[in-house]
Amino acid sequence: MNGQTVVPPELNKRMIRIFKEFHEHPELCHQESWTTKRIKAELTRIGIPLLDFPIKSGVVAELGTDGPIIALRADIDALPLQEESGLPYQSKIAGVAHACGHDFHIMALLGAAKLLKTQESQLKGRIRFIFEPGEERHVGAVEMIAAGVLKDVKAISGIHNMPTLPVGTVGIKTGKLMASNDNFDVTITGIGSHAAMPQTGRDPIVATASIIMLLQTIVSRNISPSDRLVLTVGQIRGGHTNNVIPETAGFKGTIRAFSATDRKLAKKRFYEIVNQTAAAYDQSAAISWDQGPAPVDNNEDVTDIIQHAAETFMDVVPAIPSNADDDFATYEEYVPGCYAFMGSQGQSNLHHPDMIANPDGLQYAAKYHEQAALALLNALNHHESFERD
Template sequence: MDDLALTAWMTALRHQIHAQPELALHEVKTTALIKKALTDLGIRLVDYPGATGVVAEIGHGEPKVALRADIDALPLQEKSGLPFASKIDGRMHACGHDFHTAALLGGARILKAHEAELPGTVRLIFQPGEEGHVGAKEMLSHDVLHGVQAIAGFHNMPELPVGTLAVKSGPLMASNDNFDVQINGTGAHAAMPERSADPIVTLGQLITALQTIRSRNIAPDAALVLTIGEIRAGHTFNVIPDTASFKGTIRTFNAANRQLAKDRFYEIVQATVKAYQQTVAIKWDQGPSCVNNDATLTDLITAACQGAFKIVPAHPANADDDFALYQEQIPGFYGFLGSGGTGTLHQPNYSCSDAGLIYGARFHWLAAQTLLAAVAKNKLLATDRAS
């Protein structure tokens, strides 16, 4: 199949997926579409017990490597104006996971055509639930990496031109920790604050105080972001409420700073609340660690892709990706692929170009060959991976 025909095939699949977006761990129609496309190609499906998501294999024997794409959408109203825009209110493929899915299917088609030449097995992982960092955890609980010795994937970037591959060894995407805090005080008439233990005052102090984690505990040249994204308190103008709460996120690229930020967060919140004679409940959601590219794999894949892509340095992203959970187990590479679109990730006007799909398919073909060769030659060492 030539590039034009392969692009047309991937484009049709992508538009189908884009028009029917499904949220994390509810990707039933998407899962069925992927299975049908793979089965039609004669690619064998691997028994996977999860309700959504697909695992398949091409080739035979050892070594065994993996390619991964995520398949879920976001709870967002689409405003792209595309002719194949979402047909479901409040849902949109605003992160390009439809692009990722179609590109991995295209890569699978190339791999299947060259199956006899493969010196091992390529496992295809179509992962549900990347948004909310639940999908990789779910797949790993079902031993999806059993026998796999290395893994690769990419994320599309609409601000990068089609044909561009951005690469970086080591930390590429930030770790993600989310917090949900409820301050429990004592309400009263707004005109009688002396009879209250006002949780809104405490919340106000914390909004400022928590920023000192970044400004006074983390070195100026180290990246860390602490954002409070939601505040809830009260219901009217003349009543001090009993409770106030807030939610937010912390992103960083360093494991020690990640732990330090968490420790200081608890110390500041608990001490401040106690000073105002109130109590607090903190819910901490520890998300993925930092996406951390294996040094050897980065060099090998970069070299393999030199002729097919314009290679540029990748700028680290404060966004997270649960691809990191696979890299905690085996050496892995994750790149940023130019998709030449509009808007940016997670925006309602986001779009990406179908012209980028052929490059996604080529990436998977080249990455699979590179991983197989690297594992066969024992080029991957555990010391290449950061802790």
């Protein structure tokens, strides 16, 4: 359906123009001050009241009349990455870029707010707009929920742009869509020595190398071949020069899983392998474990309602589950929700220096939010609540 106009042309032009402003001004987790002010200014211009929650950055606003409350969520932070897209509106902040398309998410939700504002008198309930900071470090949802943004919310909907899908297409599925995320940082401490006299020390580089190789057996020998779990070591550190065995070495990485059982088992085996292998080399291990969000798990009722609404104006395809994570999952642990992949086809995938979220997809994303909100409110006015999966 790409090529058609699904929002008023003047709104589409404004969305694209302001989207480029957000792209030029990316901000990292807990630093989203410019972004927060710009979102507030646009919501105020539209005439949507801001809600007062105890949050340092990010925005919550609400529109509508008495009745059930549903929420629409967008994340707003950027990545510590140097942009190499060559865009005329490339990031103006050195070493920071919207390489995950959160600028696209912000503008799509602002566009939806404008669409819904024109229908406010006909709404049978309220729509809460959540602009969440700190998603990339998976702290934003936890902070927003602790501040109370889900109070009285009956359902939540959100999107993530997907450069591998064409503009005008959305990927939707019930159940598990994205993986859980656990990150680790391990330091192995041995005894340093001259490289030509290794017997006088305890080489942490050799121990670290052995541990990294053994960790791969968690997937190959502990997880069922029918399940999905990824363990990746993304950084190795150790040593200062060629002829000195260092005192310490270490590595960082991540584990992604779709099953709570597999996630628990992987952590147990990780600790066993790291600690016992280090001991076998007569060394010690220190493990720092960062537990991220659970898998994104879409509610069947909410997803079916939104999918039917989306099919009226854009192409809907089955979403392919992703081993990436998103803390939208944290909201879904409290209220039924649906997260979808919105087509933003570009030249590179997410988190790449030249990743581009195609602004032609904004009108579809804004319309999707609008239709999802209207469909959920309509359903809630006919049913008391959605069934939890």
